[in-house]
Amino acid sequence: MSAQRFTPEFKEEAVKQVTERGYSVSEVAARLGVSTHSLYKWVKAASPGQSEQHSQELLQAKSEILRLRSQMRRIEEERDIFKKSRAVLGQGARMKYRFVNEHREQHAISLMCQLLCIARAGFYAWLHEPVSVRETEDQRLLELIRYSYTASHGVYGARRVFADLREAGELCGKHRVARIMREHKIKAVRGYKTPRKIAGRPSIIAPNHLQRQFTVDAPDKAWVTDITYIRTWQGWLYLAAVVDLYSRKVVGWSMKATLSRELVLDALLAAVWRRKPASQVLLHSDQGSQYGSDDFKRFCKAHGLLPSMSRRGNCWDNAVMESFFSSLKKERIRKRIYKTRDMARADVFDYIEVFYNRSRRHSHLGGVSPEAFERARA
Template sequence: MSSQRYTPEFKDEAVRQVLERGYSVAQVSDRLGVSAHSLYKWVKAVKPDDSERKASELIEAKSEILRLRSQLRRTEEERDIPKKGRKVLCSATRVKYRFINDHRHMHRVATMCRVLRASRAGFYAWFHKPLSDRAIEDQRLLGLIRESYAASSGVYGYLRVFADLREAGETCSKHRVTRIMRENKIKALRGYKAPRRIVGRPSILAPNRLNRAFTVDHPDQAWVTDITYIRTWQGWLYLAVVVDLYARKVVGWSMKPTLAREIVLDALLMAVWRRKPKQRVLVHSDQGTQYGSDDWRRFCAAHNLEPSMSRRGNCWDNAVAESFFSSLKKERIRKRVYKTRDLARADIFDYIEVFYNRSRRHSHLGDVSPEAFERALL
């Protein structure tokens, strides 16, 4: 496998896996599908002084963290518990018990009980029986309420549901029925709001040749590309990806601190190097300025790629790329703010190359990973 298939950005992130994240060359080679010989060359090319300095700084930082943690553990724990549990300080005892149970892997139970002024013996009694008799009865009534609601096709409110329960011989009050339905978001359907039809303006640079035909018969028949942003304490980190519609595999990506057009060109270049398509490939994007640049059009013409653009303001025309970004942010980022751009790069690299392409089950592919789906074609 030729090293020419990998961009410098891919090589840097692969080397980080060995030097900074503690994986061996054999492990990284197996995880990323790169030959061990190439990976040894990439690691050897890194300046030894620079890697030793970073390792020394990392050891010093860890030593300082361990010293501070040992010295301030009790003080910080007693300080953090009221800060995290300020909403439950004046709440009912069972609410405090629930908070203690949710955080018992982070703080000691005895300390939390002392700070929140809750009984330790009472907590363990609640732990073995978390639901009171009233809560158990509420669960039983909820099942009856759902049956009444479903039988009415969702048009019954609390009054009619309450009437059904009374007719069935239940003695609960209508206020209890109201509370249970509100807590479980059960409410009567009164008509519906018609979905707004989204009709964006067509692009004058490239027509919408894909036209939402997101299911294709062969690899490298159609790619979709888009850009998203990730928040860090150093500023935004922008991510551009290229996704093959056949197996929903990310075949190209690039991460940069700016939105210059190089970010989309590098992602597309990675896709071309990795896939080496033998036929003309349709490349679909939105109407961003990066995709409307002269460099983008020249690159597509030089590599036998056919540009296609969504209608303006219509995200559904590029739904596959939007779906990937949604999965990335829900499954890995989870509204986190990374401390540095390097930490964000490493985490996103791991998600794309190790988890998403090689392991993650994709519902569109019959619950197999993109690489497994492509291997089945061979």
């Protein structure tokens, strides 16, 4: 059957089999008994605009691929420049100029200057004068500084070296001399060591009455207290807590956004209101400024509390409070940063009043909660 014998209607229906019903040209040609070449010609003749559109889409796709490849090459080059220049990113402009000069054969100068935030004109000016007038003057002053330092047998600092230079007629500044000496690690040698803090020194405000006797035989005989920090996106939230050594129960607590005396006093006031001790209570703390204030001492005297303080820098003297704060941060906070202080307050309140005091099993109490221990011993 020749191509001239197919009617226009036959050709139209054959083309629809390919364009509208989704069959391939070879399948339609085999079913209708026509050659694939003829069917391709019919399809092309029926939709000339589609062929042109297809060609345009191909051209656009190729141009987009070329653009993306160029962009990828630039990104890779920027990555390589940053990897190579990480040692000079925080340095001055002259160090960056030196890096650009060393890598100008590998990367474009304009791109390196743009990424390192330096002016290209400044780089070309540096090429003509690599050492500035100020650097040359610094080198000259360095020789005079070393001469003065050596003449003093190494005991002169920046102020005395500066005095020598001014006496010699130099007009440099004191801070410039200090900077040059700092950059070249020239500093005065002293014949004594810097005094350091002495850990373990007893408090002069209150003696250590507790002496690490963390086991007591009755409630409200000895309390321990301390302050810890909780991170939020709004800033620190400070928690002061009071623990009864008899049952390890948190008998008082307070949370505030500032580290003030009221933080400690509110926690103690809550403990006094809740427990209403009938006799004097030993109150142990560290040597924080809040526990050494006059308001704290007056509060203790008015409510029958006997202050006791740990040795300086010795966390073992207040180990029970350190253990409670450690449990709080490991079991509830878990290195989390709360969004707001209110969210932190709610979570810490839930841990202390709902979980820790009422249901958390304590190893020191034989595996029962502090409230269950007190009820059993009542």
